[in-house]
Every structure is written in C-alpha cells, then in structure tokens.
Amino acid sequence: MFDLSIFDGVIELLPEIGKATGETLLMMAICLTAAVLIGGSLGIAVFLTSRGQALARYRRFNLLANAVINVVRSFPFIILLVAVSPFSRHIVGTSIGPLAASVPLSLAAIFYFARLIEQTLRDVPRGVIEAAEAMGASPLQIVFHVLLVEARSGLILAFTVLTVSFLSYSAVAGVVGGGGIGDLAIRYGYYRFETDIMVATIVLLVVMVQSIQFLGQWLARRLDKR
Structure with missing residues (x-):
C-alpha cells in the first residue's frame, strides 16, 4: 500500500506553508x-517618444529611459537583490x-514591464494611430x-509573463531571507534535507504558475478583437 507517512512533515508544516504563501x-x-x-507609464512614455510617434521630439528622454531600462534589466536578480539592500533598509527599516x-x-x-509594454504597443497598426492623429486626438x-x-x-499577455516571471523571482528572494515560498524551500528542503517539503513547495509553485498562465491566456483570448 502507498505509505502516507511521507506526508507527515508536510501536514505538520501546513501553517508555515500558509504563512509563506501569504508572504x-x-x-x-x-x-x-x-x-x-x-x-506601465514608463513603457507608454518610451513608446510615444520613439521615432515616428506623437512625442518623438522628446528624443533625449527616450534615449535616457531606454538606457536606464537596459541597465537595470541587465542585472541578474540575485545581484540586484544584494546591491539594493541598503536602499531597502532605508525604505522599510530592514533588509x-x-x-x-x-x-x-x-x-x-x-x-521589466516597461519594456514589455513598449514592445506590445509596437504591434498596434501604425495606420490606426495616424487616423487618430488626423482627427486631432491628443x-x-x-x-x-x-x-x-x-x-x-x-497587454494582458505581457502582464501574465510579468507575473509568472516575478513569482519565480520572489522565490529567489528566499536565498537572502526574503521570506515566502522560496525561503521555506531553502530552510527545510535544502538545509534540512526534508525532500517532502521541497516537493510540496515545487508543486505549489507549479500550480500557481499554471493557474496564472491559464487565466491570462483565457482573458487575452476573450479580449482579442481579431
């Protein structure tokens, strides 16, 4: 028969798992x-100030914003997490x-989202924008x-990608004591070699990712005018 005792550790830690999920x-x-x-606002601004768009005259802003976006996105998240810890301590009082x-x-x-927004808006047909400009739209x-x-x-798909990606990033935050599911997996699944806890956290993350992905794709299909 299937040994249910392997779930004893998971059952005992259900309050901890619930707390980690809340975090x-x-x-x-x-x-x-x-x-x-x-x-989102930054992405729209970058798009509007790009070449050929309504606010293309603000070219310097576009160049500066693109440079900042590229620099921040080039940082591996674990390095960014450590690098801004003094700023985090200043903002919330702890690191x-x-x-x-x-x-x-x-x-x-x-x-990350600013770049996704800019790229998504580039898929809007130029003719539609020009028609609105011709009618005097601001x-x-x-x-x-x-x-x-x-x-x-x-935009819904972009938000879905963002959510899934940063659910994984939030798990990485557990490496430096950020709390959440990742912290639980590190403390029990890695340091204490409790494989059942590690498997439970992985299953929980998979379920969350699949749910977010399904909901995002379903909503995007419903809103697609094509």
Whole structure:
C-alpha cells in the first residue's frame, strides 16, 4: 500500500506553508502594483517618444529611459537583490523579510514591464494611430482610446509573463531571507534535507504558475478583437 507517512512533515508544516504563501502573495501584490503604475507609464512614455510617434521630439528622454531600462534589466536578480539592500533598509527599516524583498522586486518589475509594454504597443497598426492623429486626438487620447484598446490582448499577455516571471523571482528572494515560498524551500528542503517539503513547495509553485498562465491566456483570448 502507498505509505502516507511521507506526508507527515508536510501536514505538520501546513501553517508555515500558509504563512509563506501569504508572504509570497504580499511581495507579488506590491511589485506588480508598482510595475503596472510606474512601469506601465514608463513603457507608454518610451513608446510615444520613439521615432515616428506623437512625442518623438522628446528624443533625449527616450534615449535616457531606454538606457536606464537596459541597465537595470541587465542585472541578474540575485545581484540586484544584494546591491539594493541598503536602499531597502532605508525604505522599510530592514533588509530581510517580504517587505524588504519587495523593494528590489518592484525595482526590477518596473523596468521589466516597461519594456514589455513598449514592445506590445509596437504591434498596434501604425495606420490606426495616424487616423487618430488626423482627427486631432491628443497624445493622452491616443493612449487611452487607441493604444490601450487596440493592444489590450497583448497587454494582458505581457502582464501574465510579468507575473509568472516575478513569482519565480520572489522565490529567489528566499536565498537572502526574503521570506515566502522560496525561503521555506531553502530552510527545510535544502538545509534540512526534508525532500517532502521541497516537493510540496515545487508543486505549489507549479500550480500557481499554471493557474496564472491559464487565466491570462483565457482573458487575452476573450479580449482579442481579431
């Protein structure tokens, strides 16, 4: 018969697993909110100031923003996590825990999402934008009534990619005491050689990723006008 005793360790740690899941969700909520509000705005601004767009005259801003995005995105996350720890300590008063880990997560997510947004908006047919400009639409009207409407399916997919990627990044934060599912896996699955806990955290992450991916793709299909 199947030995259910292998699950004893997992059952005993259910409160810890629940707490770790809550910490991961907190980190995700903070970094995704920052990414959408700041990174989304930055991505739109980079697109509008690129060559041939409504605000192309602000070329210097475009060059500077692109340079900053490329520099931040070139950092491996584990290095960024350590590099900004003094800044995290200044912002939240500590360099460990989910709130501290949310600072580098948010920083990375902002520039990651900004690039995704810019690339997604480039898929909007140029003719649609030119038609709006010909009718006298302002840059703000073009953003809300043309770009975000035409690219809504791609934007949902971009947000899905962001969420899945940073769920993995939040697990990496556990290496330096950031809390969450990754921290639980490191403490019990790696340092204590409790394989059942490691497997449980992996299964939990897989379920979360698959759920996010399925929901994102389903919503993108529903919003796709093509």
